Amino acid sequence: MKYTFTPKALKNKDIATVTLATTASDVTVRTSDGRTVIELGVGKREEMTRRKLVNVIRKIVSLAKAANKKKVALDFFDLVFPHLHMTPTELGEMLSTNLEMANFEFVKYKSKPKEGWSTLAEVVVLGKLGSDVEKAVRKGKMIGEEVNKTRALANTPGGAMTPAILAQSAAEAAEGLPITTTVLGVREMEELGMGAVLGVGRGSDEEPKFIVMEYFGGMPDEKPVVLVGKGVTFDTGGLNLKSDTNMYEMHMDMSGGAAVIHALSLAAKLKLQKNVVALVPAVENMPSGSSYHPGDVLQGMSGKTVEVLNTDAEGRVILSDALCYAQKYKPRLVVDVATLTGAIHVALGAHASGLFTKDEELEGYFRKLGEESGDYLWPMPLWDEYESEIRGTFGDWANTGKSRYGGAINAALFLYQFTKDEKGKEAYPWVHLDIASRMTSADGEYLAKGAAGTPVRLLIKLLERF
Template sequence: MEFNVKSGQPEKQRTACVVVGVYEPRRLSDVAQKIDEVSQGHLSSILRRGDLEGKIGQTLLLHNVPNMLADRVLLVGCGRERELGDSQYRKIIAHAIRTLHDTGSMETVCYLTELNVRGRDTSWRVRHAIETAHASLYTFDQLKSKKNPTRRPLRKIVFSVASRRELPAAEKASREAQAVATGVALAKDLGNLPGNICTPTYLADRAKTLCSLHEKLTCKILTELQIEKQGMNALLAVSRGSDQAPRLIIMEYKGGKKGADPIVLIGKGVTFDTGGISLKPAEKMDEMKFDMCGAASVLGTLSAVAELQLPLNVIGIVPAVENMPSGKATKPGDIVTTLSGQTVEILNTDAEGRLILCDSLTYAERYKPEIVIDIATLTGACVVALGSHAHGLLSNHNPLTNDLLNAGRMSGDRAWELPLWDEYQEQLDSPFADMANIGGKPAGTITAACFLSRFARKYHWAHLDIAGTGYIAQTKEKGSTGRPVPLLTQYLINRSSIGQSEELTPIDQMPPEPVPPEPELDDLPPETEDD
């Protein structure tokens, strides 16, 4: 898919389709009004007949609009203008892109990026339009013997900005959006692969392939023997029952100053989770191929970081294992000594993610990190608490928490803070070891984070529980979401001072966006449809 941004009048666009918005009830957007004037009231006469109300989700494709160079004009319902916020905007873009893709418009000039979204500027609108377009057209059909390709798919999208003064910022937003979208697609592909293909060794190979594409990105893989020599017994306790050997994947991106403390991302990479001896129910167990979505998000984020050439040092650590029951598997009640020297009584072998993460958190100490963030599909309790909309966020450093929450609001990939209070630590007490690996049913997401916090005392750390957000379950859209690649990438963009790093003002406190200036005449070469 090719994306561009430019400024120009809609009637001058020689393209397959021009896309404009219609507000509810039957009110033309500013750009649609210009087309209406040029076409001598053609659009307003259609609206008067009741063909389009303007509700979100409605579209109307028009052919041969008078005095327009474009072959078609697509009217897209935008709801009520005063209610147009972030999520509504993304829905509008998604409906438009799917309609274009399904109706044979192989290229388009889209003016929806000129809509007035509450508290959002042109850069934000362009960024989210491109990311939403990528997400709307994503498919995973690599493993289907018969594919169903679109005969005339959408290949090129030009997003419009109101004036040429906004082009530099819009082009920068476009570059960021395409890097994020590529990272999200990588994370989705890895998450959607079945466990018989996406094994720990496969994940390691994909990490090597990713690093080979970028000069500043290198990769090191620890084998089972090397992991054992390190003393990562908690990690090995999870992989013990599987015939698939574990791997510890370390990716280093060196874009910052030499010797500068890195930011470390750690992703849970359980390529399939049966629960081990604490076996899961058969129903929905197929979804446990998604238990490596944290790992996939680390690869996706590093892909985006390398593509953007951010001036940071970033390290990705992925403990990759398969959790299976067998005669060699770890038993409930077994006690292991972690890399940190602390001992853990494993009361439930299905609480395995925290075991591979705790050794990885200790391993990260050798890099003297400035920040460590771990990402994991960790607890069903997080799904109960927050559903599928927000990641659970727990941290030992308030400024880091605020930075991640702000990055989530900017990227549309939101998180919600949960408490990490000392009182919850008592639930992990064990009479036989330093701690147990579970704290009972109450506050399951919090006690899991409390467990991890015991291995993250030497640096600023945050934990993202993506059990409800990493994938969509049991629907026709079932599959990996690629989250939280957008949040993590935005956080790193902010940290690198590339992009808007200042704190966001709450939307209800922001002044209304000024009315954009009249579009300037377009002197760029005309668009031609690609046959």
């Protein structure tokens, strides 16, 4: 999308002018001189919240599309709500990020309609704005575009998204940027003892890969932030095969991986002076003659053994190797992102991802980042009381809990075991985001169906500030 900035209103007939009205509903007005004015009803201005503003911005796109307009103009100061205490640059970034997100549709596999796609082509931002605001709008555009690339990757069908293709996509995302991308194959993983990734990947004809991306834009002695993303390119559940309704959308089970790949490449594009690593264990979880079985005991890179009680709880198994691999960077923070459990979806519905950490300060910090970025989080408990759920009978740790309750907590506590070093001490500060509840867009958020692109906006804010 193109953004142009001009201080005064335009009279062009091909541009729809958007104004915010204090009404409850929206009206599209055709003026006598043939112009289109869209009055977007936002209710009382003093009742606006940051969260509502995100939806207002996105709605601009859907109303413009409905009015068949390719260009919209809006007064920047119409979006300023003093009680929200947002700086103009903050608002500028939020504006373009969300316009980009709302304008995205995954049409790669559709035939182009005769009249073309209905996407918006240009946004004219009216108002006397400083160059810093224009810069913020451009930055927001970059963020929005990167979120959309994450969504496109996640939306790609399982047949066209194998571990090898995901690795190739990571390399493409890093192209032309100061990022070192290394992809470990089966032999390298065997040498490292990554029995967990290899075990889960065994059932598929598509070999597993372990993607390592490094962007060192910070001081050489600064310890990196390591992002770990689950990259199950398709999750059938394996021998514990999913039911037909649950298998739908499982091509998006690499959404965590896609998010960390694009968060890292965005960090490079924004030239952040930080050291960042992204790790993505990429596998396809298939039932076949060579699949791993319920009851198998896998030994991962940490040396600890994993008792597989259910082959469909495979995400935590591959992440265990990645969390152990992360230790070699002596990171100052590790954040893993995974579409991990149905239980988090039952717990939180579709409006928040689950946030797990033992560190209360990090919990508060991440919640705040969530509110600011729009990738909302809700904390969940990581209490010791739950640990007995995942103690193994024939292995060190079982990959599902003993009861059918608290599944997201059990999964998080499983991961926690692999954030410890060989002495049993926490090797690094750790945050786990279970994004299964936010894998796809929810009703009422004015985003296209399919992948929601969470939590790229949050991760980039984290990398900027932490």
